[in-house]
Amino acid sequence: MIRIEQVNKKFRRLQVLENISARFEQGQVIALIGPNGSGKTTLIKSILGMVRPDSGKIFVKDQQVNGDPAYRKDIGYMPQIGRYPDNMKVGQLFRMMTKIRDAAPPGLDEDLYRQFGIPSITEKPMRTLSGGTRQKVSAALAFLFNPPILILDEPTAGLDPLSSEILKEKIIAEKKKNKLILITSHVLSDLEELTTHIMYLQEGKMQFLKDLQTLQEETGELKLSKAIARVMRGYDTNNEWIDQLFAVEKNNETPAK
């Protein structure tokens, strides 16, 4: 469903994405992991067309990402930090989004909208909402239009345990509907029950893209965090962030087909 072909991106001198190629299919839940500044968000933004790669191509459902915004109707995106116009009321935001997408109530997926109790805050201006509540709004918006592709950037950051659990269950339910879900997170335990594939980025390079089972078999560890730690330990230590936990190096891993 999403095909990334040799994408490169530089911000001034900093190489943020280096020759990334990958292919994500329906029914997969891809966990994008890597230290801060490894290019996860840039990769997501490239898929959404917010960042223009210097070279390489990205296809979403065989449609190249190059300016025509129509392909984005298949994507639900939950940003890392959702900020909305201060004076807009929650209900208005939802009405506006529904209008933009030309969607009508029967086609909408209002599960999260209800479970997060958004109907009770529709009259509140966005500026009065707490960070966590805004995250809930962002999540409800991402799932609202029942898109075949979901991109969630740090979805559980800032959510209370209960809401976090609701969101996770929703992700699992969507996974069963054969959707493609892309998640970035630093909380590996959150990803544990969700993911089918792990994509590891570091300093803009893709270290590997493997399915969970292969990873478990290769490492002999069942827990995701341990499995990743084990994989990382196999390589040279060249990164401070992950020194004790994980260590990575440029490997010769060919991108998954």
Add this chain to the structure above:
Amino acid sequence: MLKLSRYVLYDILRNKIVIAYTIFLFIVSFSMFRMEENGSKALLSLLSIVLIVLPLVSLVFTTIHYFNSYEFIELMLSQPLSRTRILLSEYAGLCISLLSAFWMGVGIPVLVFSPDPTGLALLFTGTSLTVVFTSIAFLAAVRSKDKARGIGIALLLWFYFALIYDGLVLLTLFAFSDYPMEKFTLLLSALNPIDLGRIFIMLKMDISALMGYTGALYKDFFGSGQGVLFTAGIMGLWAILPLWLALRSFKRKDM
């Protein structure tokens, strides 16, 4: 496009700064007309305020608003909407809200106390200046990296157009005072929308008789239908060109 502008507009109209701006304009215009016996004198005082305050507020407010809604623009970009449409919706929302502030604050008092050609010229100038400087502010905001720089550039632009430019023109005129400069000054006025607006209104007033030969030439030119078209055309260019440039860099921009 209207779908989006409507909500942008709704958001801005509730903004406290816009409300304060409307009230400020209203109080100033109202008191000018009350204090001055002569409607034309009041218009002249009002003119200096319009020429200074309108560009400043349009520039600074637009820049701040752009950076404050940066994340919202990002969110819109993740929707099936083109970049052109998003930026133009923001522009339309800002323009309409600033214009309605101007029309409520200055338009109503002028139409009540001085509904003559001079008053209408003032309203025309105010409307054009708002549209033009919102457009210039968009260019400054889209091109600059962060809020501080954006506001800095907006302020510099205001200093340039409102204060420095006049000094430069005077300097040039003084330096070349031996040459016939009438046509040239006409051209110079087109390079600054504030000057253009000022001349356009001044010539509608009686005081233009005090301006000598240049004044006569101006009056001849701006007083004619051709002059009105010229002013409107140049103002239009000043509105469209910066917006077009802003749109061009916005389309290439990495968010």
